[in-house]
Amino acid sequence: MSKPKPVFKSLQRKLWLRRWSISAPRMTIKNHLPWPLRAVFIAIVVGLGGAMAMWAYDLGRSFTGFKPGATTAQLAEVQEQLKQASAERDKFETTVNAAESQLNIERSLQAQLSRQIKTLESENTKLKEDLAFFESLLPTDTGAQGITIRRLKAEMVEPTQLRYRLLLMQGGKAGHDFTGNYQLIVTLVQDGKSAMMTFPKPDETDKFKLSFRHYQRIEGELPIPAGAVLKSVQIKVLEKGALRAQQSSNL
Numbered sequence: 001m002s003k004p005k006p007v008f009k010s011l012q013r014k015l016w017l018r019r020w021s022i023s024a025p026r027m028t029i030k031n032h033l034p035w036p037l038r039a040v041f042i043a044i045v046v047g048l049g050g051a052m053a054m055w056a057y058d059l060g061r062s063f064t065g066f067k068p069g070a071t072t073a074q075l076a077e078v079q080e081q082l083k084q085a086s087a088e089r090d091k092f093e094t095t096v097n098a099a100e101s102q103l104n105i106e107r108s109l110q111a112q113l114s115r116q117i118k119t120l121e122s123e124n125t126k127l128k129e130d131l132a133f134f135e136s137l138l139p140t141d142t143g144a145q146g147i148t149i150r151r152l153k154a155e156m157v158e159p160t161q162l163r164y165r166l167l168l169m170q171g172g173k174a175g176h177d178f179t180g181n182y183q184l185i186v187t188l189v190q191d192g193k194s195a196m197m198t199f200p201k202p203d204e205t206d207k208f209k210l211s212f213r214h215y216q217r218i219e220g221e222l223p224i225p226a227g228a229v230l231k232s233v234q235i236k237v238l239e240k241g242a243l244r245a246q247q248s249s250n251l
Contacts, residue, residue, distance in 0.1 A: 129153075129165070130217075146171055147178060147237050149247040154233040156251075160226050162186065164233060165219040168210065168245075177213045180239035181205065190228040197224075210237070 129151075150167040157163045170178050184199040199222055200208040210216060224230065230251040237245040 147239075147245040149235060149237065149245050152233070152235060152247050152249045154230075154249050154251060156224070156230065157221070160224050162222040162224050162230065162233070163219070164222065164235075165217075166235060166247075167215060167217050168212065168237065169215045170213060177211055178239065180210045180237060180244065181208050182210060182218070183208065183236045183238065184222065185234040185236070186222065186224070187231040187234075188224070188228045189231065190225055194231075195228075197222075 148169045148171055150169060152164070152166040154162060154164040164184065168182075186197040186199070188195055188197065207220070210218075232248055232250045234248040235246060236243060
């Protein structure tokens with residue numbers, strides 16, 4: 001029997017040394033788990049993570065004093081405070097509404113008082129004029145015979161309204177009533193031209209009749225064309241068509 005060749009022995013030695021040397025290839029061991037077991041394992045890991053998170057959350061709440069019981073009590077207290085605030089708000093709103101109503105009443109009363117004051121001032125002015133009229137009853141020529149015109153006053157109270165006032169007197173020892181009528185002649189400028197207006201109109205003669213023994217007060221208003229400029233007002237007292245007295249007043 002022939003002995004092995006030296007070359008073959010040398011090759012066997014190299015293979016044996018490579019197998020047990022450090023440079024030998026590494027072996028990887030893989031464990032193949034079934035999918036159901038792997039899913040159960042993942043579920044367990046996720047559950048443990050969630051439990052640890054909840055434990056950490058509760059631990060943090062306990063450290064900060066934020067407990068479920070305390071939260072319920074605080075919520076009830078806040079709700080009670082809210083009810084009290086709502087009640088106070090309603091009370092204040094009622095008070096404000098009452099104050100506003102009272103203020104409106106006071107404003108209305110103030111406006112009414114202002115109107116009354118203006119009316120009283122107007123009446124006071126009228127009374128002063130009346131006093132002046134009656135004071136004029138005592139001049140030296142009161143005893144003279146005939147009709148006298150006292151204090152003819154005319155003024156515009158509206159753009160188209162002329163107001164006039166005067167006092168007629170019968171001097172001397174009048175043994176009978178004076179009966180007659182009076183006329184008013186208004187001189188004005190309209191559209192750059194002079195014009196005259198005579199009152200009464202044919203249908204207003206009854207308003208301009210006179211009947212008195214000692215004196216008669218006369219006042220009234222006359223319509224004036226819009227835009228007209230008044231110059232003067234003249235009054236004539238007539239008895240059966242005869243002129244008894246006249247007087248003019250410039251404006």
